[in-house]
Amino acid sequence: MILSQSSLQDFVDCERRFQLRYLLRVAWPAPQAEPQLEHERRMKQGILFHRLAHQRMLGIPSEKLDAMQMEPPLDRWWRAHSRTFLPFLASLGEPLYRYPEITLMGKMGQFRLMARYDLLLVQPGERVLIVDWKTGRRPRRPRMAQRVQTRLYPFLLAQSGAFLNAGRPWEAEQIEMLYWFAEAPTESMRFPYSAAAREDDRQYLNALLERIAALPTGELLPPAEDERACRFCVYRSLCARGISAAPFAEREEEAAPEEAPAWEVDFDAIEPVAF
Numbered sequence: 001m002i003l004s005q006s007s008l009q010d011f012v013d014c015e016r017r018f019q020l021r022y023l024l025r026v027a028w029p030a031p032q033a034e035p036q037l038e039h040e041r042r043m044k045q046g047i048l049f050h051r052l053a054h055q056r057m058l059g060i061p062s063e064k065l066d067a068m069q070m071e072p073p074l075d076r077w078w079r080a081h082s083r084t085f086l087p088f089l090a091s092l093g094e095p096l097y098r099y100p101e102i103t104l105m106g107k108m109g110q111f112r113l114m115a116r117y118d119l120l121l122v123q124p125g126e127r128v129l130i131v132d133w134k135t136g137r138r139p140r141r142p143r144m145a146q147r148v149q150t151r152l153y154p155f156l157l158a159q160s161g162a163f164l165n166a167g168r169p170w171e172a173e174q175i176e177m178l179y180w181f182a183e184a185p186t187e188s189m190r191f192p193y194s195a196a197a198r199e200d201d202r203q204y205l206n207a208l209l210e211r212i213a214a215l216p217t218g219e220l221l222p223p224a225e226d227e228r229a230c231r232f233c234v235y236r237s238l239c240a241r242g243i244s245a246a247p248f249a250e251r252e253e254e255a256a257p258e259e260a261p262a263w264e265v266d267f268d269a270i271e272p273v274a275f
Ligand code: SF4
Pocket: 013, 014, 015, 016, 017, 020, 222, 223, 224, 229, 230, 233, 234, 235, 236, 237, 239, 241
């Protein structure tokens, strides 16, 4: 089983949601947030922003990207990216290698852990900066520090990122994570890594995986104790936790593309339609 920060965060927030979404693959037709159309529009804009930032980091000239038609708030996010992130990038000095949209995997116990990085900025032998773009509301720092993403991404880079450093594993102290917020572009959050944090994360992730491996089968797991976990969960009505989704404006993190459930369609099992 391959686990990402999204699936692990689901497990941390609610074991039942993890079970329904990733083990039982239950598709439940309910909006994640309201108003639904506006929420979907914002999600699409978030994906477009990631695509534009990817293209910029690949080296496509900004003038070409700036000339594209953009609706609000994408146009505002993009201008903020130009205004704040590009000068930051220039301040890092050379040599600096960019790896946008790169995926790393690592084995832990019977599981594989996966991280899809928006951007890695590498100064070989010196340091590596993990950059993640966020287009949702900016959470407070303690909350961000507790997110699985903040623990998994540097951990996996330390475990599996030696190929980015001429084959030498990165020291934890050479790794740092930076969240850039489109809605608060001058308030990035940085999380330097350390050997102690790495050991802590190893134990934390190990404990999560042991709990996942020991999940009972054949019974529905209990619902989340903290009902705040249900506010943006599509399984609300299934769990008798209300039928209305919370307003999307209150959602802190945008839905990452990897958060979309990987529904599997067995095309061979689809019956031909007779006309
Ligand atoms: S609605 Fe609440 S209890 Fe049910 S799966 Fe979602 S988070 Fe868990």
